[in-house]
Amino acid sequence: MIVVKAPQERLLEALQSVAGIVERRHTLPILANVLLRKNGPQLELTTSDLEIQVRTSADLGGDEGSFATTVGARKLIDILRALPGDQMVTLSAAQNKLTLQAGKSRFTLQTLPSDDFPLVNEAVDFGPTFSVPQKTLKDLINQVHFAMAVHDIRYYLNGILFIAEGKTLTLVATDGHRLGLAQATLETDVPSKQEVILPRKTVLELQRLLKDEKDGGDTPIEMRFAGNQARFQFSGMEFVTKLVEGKFPDYNRVIPRNHRNSVTLGRAPLLACLQRAAILTSEKFKGVRVNIEPGVLRIASSNAEQEEAKEEIEVDYGGDAIDIGFNVTYLIDMLANVSQDMVKIELQDSSASALLTVPERPGFKYVVMPMRI
Numbered sequence: 001m002i003v004v005k006a007p008q009e010r011l012l013e014a015l016q017s018v019a020g021i022v023e024r025r026h027t028l029p030i031l032a033n034v035l036l037r038k039n040g041p042q043l044e045l046t047t048s049d050l051e052i053q054v055r056t057s058a059d060l061g062g063d064e065g066s067f068a069t070t071v072g073a074r075k076l077i078d079i080l081r082a083l084p085g086d087q088m089v090t091l092s093a094a095q096n097k098l099t100l101q102a103g104k105s106r107f108t109l110q111t112l113p114s115d116d117f118p119l120v121n122e123a124v125d126f127g128p129t130f131s132v133p134q135k136t137l138k139d140l141i142n143q144v145h146f147a148m149a150v151h152d153i154r155y156y157l158n159g160i161l162f163i164a165e166g167k168t169l170t171l172v173a174t175d176g177h178r179l180g181l182a183q184a185t186l187e188t189d190v191p192s193k194q195e196v197i198l199p200r201k202t203v204l205e206l207q208r209l210l211k212d213e214k215d216g217g218d219t220p221i222e223m224r225f226a227g228n229q230a231r232f233q234f235s236g237m238e239f240v241t242k243l244v245e246g247k248f249p250d251y252n253r254v255i256p257r258n259h260r261n262s263v264t265l266g267r268a269p270l271l272a273c274l275q276r277a278a279i280l281t282s283e284k285f286k287g288v289r290v291n292i293e294p295g296v297l298r299i300a301s302s303n304a305e306q307e308e309a310k311e312e313i314e315v316d317y318g319g320d321a322i323d324i325g326f327n328v329t330y331l332i333d334m335l336a337n338v339s340q341d342m343v344k345i346e347l348q349d350s351s352a353s354a355l356l357t358v359p360e361r362p363g364f365k366y367v368v369m370p371m372r373i
Contacts, residue, residue: 135217
């Protein structure tokens with residue numbers, strides 16, 4: 001049976017959209033495969049890692065009729081990438097094998113039975129559906145994703161907190177040393193508060209798949225949350241993921257209020273100064289000293305080899321003189337992931353957390369704890 005007869009780029013695009021979650025090494029060999037399910041002209045492609053399941057369908061030609069099998073996702077993608085973009089590709093199935101033909105190239109691939117593919121059991125108690133444009137959600141994730149923890153023993157920090165309440169969608173991420181919060185307005189009211197923690201892998205995969213301003217980001221993404229699952233539907237794709245169980249810290253207590261000193265300055269010049277100063281920080285601590293006094297902000301770093309970097313920026317500031325240390329990576333991460341021209345830094349003294357905001361983005365807050373240098 002001919003399962004697919006389509007241009008190389010169309011088949012590759014469909015495969016790449018679902019293959020991001022496929023692990024190269026897995027205890028279950030079939031999880032390295034993509035489930036291909038043919039129903040008439042439509043081909044449904046599904047991948048899973050037992051925690052996340054991604055599904056899409058595309059009209060990729062071939063024979064009418066029903067058929068299902070699984071084949072190595074990465075191998076298939078690697079072969080397609082190595083073929084010319086304008087070639088017609090035929091995938092045909094016979095005797096537990098899939099044969100791919102394109103021009104004078106021919107590849108025979110081993111398959112595993114579709115019945116053995118472990119599909120995720122979808123929850124039955126999903127809450128109300130709500131949606132935002134894809135570019136809005138991608139933008140929110142971009143603003144906070146870098147503050148997620150990585151392999152933290154406090155497993156509830158290895159992800160992003162999603163809260164939908166009323167007409168507001170809030171995303172919060174923290175690793176215990178810094179916290180990012182971003183908000184957007186929903187078009188319709190969410191009748192009851194929805195609060196879930198999405199795992200790190202899910203967040204990074206959504207970030208990869210969501211469309212932005214340039215490629216049709218106005219199309220909506222529909223979201224539904226259940227007790228232990230979230231489901232997203234967008235651009236002909238269905239994305240189901242397990243949630244992180246646990247209690248996320250009370251982020252409102254972490255966000256400083258009423259700091260008496262603040263300075264607003266250009267984001268790009270500050271980022272450039274910090275990137276230069278970072279070159280001479282010690283590999284382990286990544287600490288920079290920030291000194292601010294009326295009219296000037298100074299940044300200094302040094303390392304074990306007694307090398308030093310000093311930077312200076314003129315600023316419109318008339319508050320207290322403050323000398324404070326930060327992990328330079330935390331500041332660079334934030335400044336590199338927002339695109340607006342200006343950034344506002346609010347400080348109390350050398351021992352209190354700093355609050356960074358962006359005047360053009362009222363829903364964004366970033367909190368950084370100081371470090372001793």
